[in-house]
Amino acid sequence: MSSPVPIIMHGAAGRMGRAILALALAEPVRFTVIAGVDRQAGTLRALGLDSAAPVLTALPVEPGAVVIDFSHHGTFASVAAHCAAHGMGLASGTTGIAPAVLDTALDAAAGRAAVLHAMNMSVGVNVVFKVAAQIAKTLGVAYDIEIVEAHHHHKKDAPSGTAFGIADAITAATGRTRADLVHGREGEVGARRQGEIGMHALRMGDVVGDHTVYFVGGGERITLGHVAHNREIFAQGALRAATFLGSARPGRYRMADVLGL
Ligand code: NAD
Numbered sequence: 001m002s003s004p005v006p007i008i009m010h011g012a013a014g015r016m017g018r019a020i021l022a023l024a025l026a027e028p029v030r031f032t033v034i035a036g037v038d039r040q041a042g043t044l045r046a047l048g049l050d051s052a053a054p055v056l057t058a059l060p061v062e063p064g065a066v067v068i069d070f071s072h073h074g075t076f077a078s079v080a081a082h083c084a085a086h087g088m089g090l091a092s093g094t095t096g097i098a099p100a101v102l103d104t105a106l107d108a109a110a111g112r113a114a115v116l117h118a119m120n121m122s123v124g125v126n127v128v129f130k131v132a133a134q135i136a137k138t139l140g141v142a143y144d145i146e147i148v149e150a151h152h153h154h155k156k157d158a159p160s161g162t163a164f165g166i167a168d169a170i171t172a173a174t175g176r177t178r179a180d181l182v183h184g185r186e187g188e189v190g191a192r193r194q195g196e197i198g199m200h201a202l203r204m205g206d207v208v209g210d211h212t213v214y215f216v217g218g219g220e221r222i223t224l225g226h227v228a229h230n231r232e233i234f235a236q237g238a239l240r241a242a243t244f245l246g247s248a249r250p251g252r253y254r255m256a257d258v259l260g261l
Helices: 015-025 072-087 099-109 123-139 162-174 231-248 257-258
Strands: 005-008 031-037 054-056 066-071 088-091 114-117 144-151 181-183 196-203 210-217 221-228 251-253
Touching: 005 231, 015 031, 015 231, 066 072, 066 231, 072 088, 072 099, 072 114, 072 181, 088 231, 099 114, 099 251, 114 231, 114 257, 123 162, 123 210, 123 221, 123 231, 123 257, 144 162, 162 196, 162 210, 231 251, 231 257
Parallel strands: 005 031, 005 066, 031 054, 066 088, 088 114, 114 251, 144 196, 181 196
Antiparallel strands: 144 210, 210 221
């Protein structure tokens, strides 16, 4: 049995931070929680968690530890630089990071630390990425593909990052690009162009996150769907990533590497 992975939770007081810490603290054989980091100092106990570990206002220097980051996009570059400077792993699920900032920070850190960023840490969604690409490639361009996502009515962006993730997996596997995506349809749009991928966003009530991919052609239909029931699926995925990074060589990894997809 390998020794527990030392973890530091960046964004400890947030919804994801607390969910991840609660799971990690319940599994002391797999994880040692060294500290949380957030904007206010304190203890994990004050956040309602069963631990006397501190909440710091800056990342500590802990070579060999893994930082799990679910915080704010504005801090990503400095978190990645800290991990690289001190040989600490990084598993980040923070969204809203500009693609150029993300790539630059991850590539710069990857020479000295094992780093990973994923728009969606759920194991199931990452399997959907993989399977959607395989189905699209096998069926060929004669099958029409439409992606429909649904989220709660507070969500500000559309379509979701996960819907883009599914589309990106399909376009990469079939030689298409984001220029082939058609967002919603209204008015005299003409007949459907072969190869285009329809993207549709529903906003309603308290839906956590639904994604459905339709593959329709020659008298048949395949429907591939994922429904998120709660945020624990993201927390479980983040801890799987932390376990993987805890023993990985420096480099830039994806959830597909963690899950062996
Ligand atoms: P939240 O607002 O509940 O928590 C964010 C926490 O980060 C807060 O406690 C905040 O104080 C802290 N924070 C902000 N700036 C900080 C800084 N400079 N230093 C330290 N801490 C700081 O949000 P949440 O729902 O927990 O989500 C956090 C992030 O994770 C968001 O970007 C969200 O979109 C993303 N998310 C990703 C996935 C995924 O699977 N990749 C899943 C869920 C949420």
